[in-house]
Amino acid sequence: MKPDSQPSRVVPVLVPMPAERPYSYSVPAGMQVGPGSIVRVPLGPRQVAGIVWDGDGGSVDPKKLRPIEEVFDCPRVTYDMRRFVDWIAEYTLSPPGMVARMLLRAPAAFDPEPWVEAIERTDAAPDRMTAARGRVLETADTGLAWTRSGLAHAAGVSSTVIDGLKAQGVFRDVMLPPRPVVAPPDPSYAAPQLMPDQERAAVTLTEKVSAGTFSVTLIDGVTGSGKTEVYFEAIAAALKNGRQVLILLPEIALTHAFLERFQDRFGAKPAEWHSDLPPRMREKVWRQVAEGQVRVVAGARSALFLPFRELGLVVVDEEHDPAYKQEDRVYYNARDMAVVRGHIGGFPVVLASATPSLESRVNALSGRYDRVALPARFAEAALPDLKAIDMRRAPPARGGFLSPVLLDETRRTLERGEQSLFFLNRRGYAPLTLCRVCGHRFQCPDCSSWLVEHRFRGQLVCHHCGHNEPRPEACPECGTLDHLVACGPGVERIAEEAVGHFPEARIIVLSSDMLGGVRRLRLELEAISKGEADIVIGTQLVAKGHNFPNMTLVGIVDADLGLANGDPRAAERTFQLLSQVTGRAGRTGKKSLGLLQTYQPEHPVMKAIVSGDAEAFYERETEERQRAGMPPFGRLAGIIVSAATRQEAESHARALRRAAPAAPDIQVLGPAEAPLALIGGRHRFRLLIHGERRSDIQKFARTLLAAAERPRGSVRVQVDIDPQSFL
DNA sequence: ATGGTCGGCAAG
């Protein structure tokens, strides 16, 4: 008899809470569990789903042991996936249970999907024919089995007609297996005509897929060079080899347009995975991925934690996108974790971007990654003509922000019946409000950054923490009425200015805080594509995914925005963002124009954008970073403790210093302080400890965490990801 | 007295 079947076996179970190690549970006699089994266990007063982990049950007070309640009828979490969880926990200094939690996010999926009640035709004929019955029978013959209401609907009759026929034995009940969420993709559905460069790139990738070993390849090609078609070929190869495929996209790029494009190539859509997938669908997708029915998933970063059983390729599109960084609970960069997943699973990973991150480019140049470049000569005609507007020479009218040069071009574009885009990466009306009498500036009480006026909502809003208050009439400091002034532009204010210049034009403002949420946004985007707007004024979110076929002018309202915030990645980020936004124009081959309003036309970023010479920019930026020891070369890794308020952050800093007097500098960083952006985009107060090497930081972090009691509550401890040496 | 909110704590 194997030890497995002894009556009171004890196994480790990873439960979804911040415990450092798996908990031990006893296995009731006769219960079949092994590493990877998903089980229901009692945890304190509640029942949770956990994963049976590797190793033995450890030593716990036998009196504490409680039995596993149930083993779900569900494929086991694979060995690779378990190693992946352990690896991420170790690397990010997160409790493994919290990593496991990311994988257990679809509770209802642990039970098999129920079969569907349906009816099918028998040989019997109805006693008498009616028009309605005729339609039902005719419709029914076009398929094998139907749901009662589905058939009624398709035949255009009430479901009582069906009931009548069923009573006569014309239909009988059957149970159908659950419907697949998507049809299987066909790798040879519509093999594309590739240009020679694309062909070469595609061959390189498909060879890597066929080799079936770990590799990382960066596909680097300007907007419109056909990267997507190329990696689709890699996907086709993986599918032919019987492997599943994951395409990671920044959430916002997961558009209808992308899914359609996939469908055009493979004859079916990929399964989608993102945060606002309806719960029902979430569960179906999770289950069908686990069972191998779903072959391709296009998903946001959390899709990395889907229980693939035969994953053979991960594609990370727009690999440079900062949205790949998860910044709560477990901090990770999905791009890097995708590489780790490939390493563990022994399969290729493809990183794609028109504007690669510096670290991926460095990894490619150093030979750690492979690189495939698409020079995209054939698409050059479609690239917009790009010019910088020197705002010192062509300043806007007093009180305005749009240069006459941009306004002129807009007028011309309107006259041609084409669309213009004004891009400004700032929500709201004005980023700062002050009192003209006493100079009072409106600040967030919680995080001391300026409050942004949202005129449409009549509020002052903190963009860091979400604090908001109604916009007062009088200054809270000196009490003077009607002397508050808005300083600087946001998209709402640009819209106001545009309306003043072009009262006849149809103007749409797009920003993430738009009333009506994602649905409304989707509708607006569609309306724009259909030509129902003349001028679009938008933030970040116009940069991604969507194609506006008639958009021939892109005006960057403030190209310098984001350059001066002290972030070591500022130039890189600005370059990436501006490339993407200007790439929105000219997708149709029509002559198009991109204008950058800037006060520093000599800045390397502006020069790179205008000349199209990305390589020179990257080279320069790389050298500069290396010289300064900035990421991805130097002092990047650190422990971060983030807190909601400054006081809180300060008190944690004191506690940590007390606990570990040998600690290197612990800085408290607020929203305004520069190096924050090293870690990510969403600013809260953080404590940062710099180090030269990740491993040192990690070792130090452990000592610190052991010495101090682990900060609780609103506080998180994490190590940022050193983008170079994580394997 | 009653009810609501909040901080601390334990969970196998």
Add this chain to the structure above:
DNA sequence: TTGCCGACCATT
């Protein structure tokens, strides 16, 4: 992370 408990405060 979640749920529970006891402490504390404010109101019925």
